[in-house]
Amino acid sequence: MRGPLVSIDTAALRQNVQVLRAAVAPAKVMTVVKANAYGHGAVACALAFEDAGVDWLGVVDLDEATALRAGGVKLPILAWLHAPGETFERAVQHDITPGISDLAQLEACVAAGVPRVHLCLDTGLSRNGAVESEWPALFDRAAELRDRITVEGVMSHLSNTSPQEDGHQMASFVTAAGMLGERGITPPLQHLAASAASVSYGASRITMVRIGLASYGLSPFADRSPGDLGLRSALTLSAPVIGIKEVAAGEGTSYGYTWRAERDTRLALLPLGYADGIERHAGNRAFALIGGELRPVVGRIAMNSMTVDIGPEPTDAGAAVHLGDEAILFGDATVGHPTAFDWAESTGTINYEVVARLSPRLPRSYR
Numbered sequence: 001m002r003g004p005l006v007s008i009d010t011a012a013l014r015q016n017v018q019v020l021r022a023a024v025a026p027a028k029v030m031t032v033v034k035a036n037a038y039g040h041g042a043v044a045c046a047l048a049f050e051d052a053g054v055d056w057l058g059v060v061d062l063d064e065a066t067a068l069r070a071g072g073v074k075l076p077i078l079a080w081l082h083a084p085g086e087t088f089e090r091a092v093q094h095d096i097t098p099g100i101s102d103l104a105q106l107e108a109c110v111a112a113g114v115p116r117v118h119l120c121l122d123t124g125l126s127r128n129g130a131v132e133s134e135w136p137a138l139f140d141r142a143a144e145l146r147d148r149i150t151v152e153g154v155m156s157h158l159s160n161t162s163p164q165e166d167g168h169q170m171a172s173f174v175t176a177a178g179m180l181g182e183r184g185i186t187p188p189l190q191h192l193a194a195s196a197a198s199v200s201y202g203a204s205r206i207t208m209v210r211i212g213l214a215s216y217g218l219s220p221f222a223d224r225s226p227g228d229l230g231l232r233s234a235l236t237l238s239a240p241v242i243g244i245k246e247v248a249a250g251e252g253t254s255y256g257y258t259w260r261a262e263r264d265t266r267l268a269l270l271p272l273g274y275a276d277g278i279e280r281h282a283g284n285r286a287f288a289l290i291g292g293e294l295r296p297v298v299g300r301i302a303m304n305s306m307t308v309d310i311g312p313e314p315t316d317a318g319a320a321v322h323l324g325d326e327a328i329l330f331g332d333a334t335v336g337h338p339t340a341f342d343w344a345e346s347t348g349t350i351n352y353e354v355v356a357r358l359s360p361r362l363p364r365s366y367r
């Protein structure tokens, strides 16, 4: 009997990218494979995206980027978050393009011999990126250094707060591009849209978009499903039923007895828990598909296991559950699976978190 499995449909990854590329053309597409490709497995997904013809890959830092290079990824890679004192030698060694947020990072890149950078600008998110008051000095210095380092790109990131707020950020980005232009710098790659803006606002696409979630076939919108966007969810999380136990009415399961049987029933034990990245609060809220039926996850999620109420024998729905049967926690709605969105809704989070928190220790299989 195999254990829990994160199974990735690489055909879905490729298909999603084709749909997205067509939607945003002629803008180039950077697929974002940070955080272990949102739990999908960074190297394998990066290679699938490379195969599907994306233009760039985006990651957070040089560690993630070098891991992609070690895995044989050839596409240009942008990494945009760096610790103070980063020397950027690895960027040169592994042909990684830094996204830089301040003068110190620009100087460090020049000192290391980094040939090209993207400038990260904060247009209102208040995370990384140079803020507006820093733009003149940063742009002046980039212009002075133009013989030693090329500003190939300029980037920002939207807050997705409202069309108005995003519009302000976009306007600010256009101002920054204009200021660079006045200094003779016209970066060919200008990008600020992630999944939501890429799909919603044509004007946000400029010359490139950075798409994470949608590439994996998940929707960034609460009111639009992946299917509505022409996407198919690539990831399925499954686990075998490793135990079946009868419990009498009134008996509880797992720590704190947050659930007690209202009738005599049976519990299926699944070898997945919060150490695997399952949200601890999914107990008594989420559902798993076992034997063709959606069944409630009951009691607290433990570190390495969870229990599902499969009903008395024979099961309520008449569908028997056996040891070794596969439980699907979430996957592709088009084949009737519960989804990462369903799990997010039931646990008060977002689909991003449901997939990104899946532990790297879970085996991944790619088909």
Ligand SMILES: Cc1ncc(COP(=O)(O)O)c(C=O)c1O
Binding pocket: 032, 080, 157, 193, 194, 195, 196, 210, 211, 212, 213, 214, 220
């Ligand atoms: C800077 C940056 N660009 C792009 C993305 C991709 O966002 P999404 O997954 O919504 O497409 C992220 C993800 O958070 C990000 O931090």
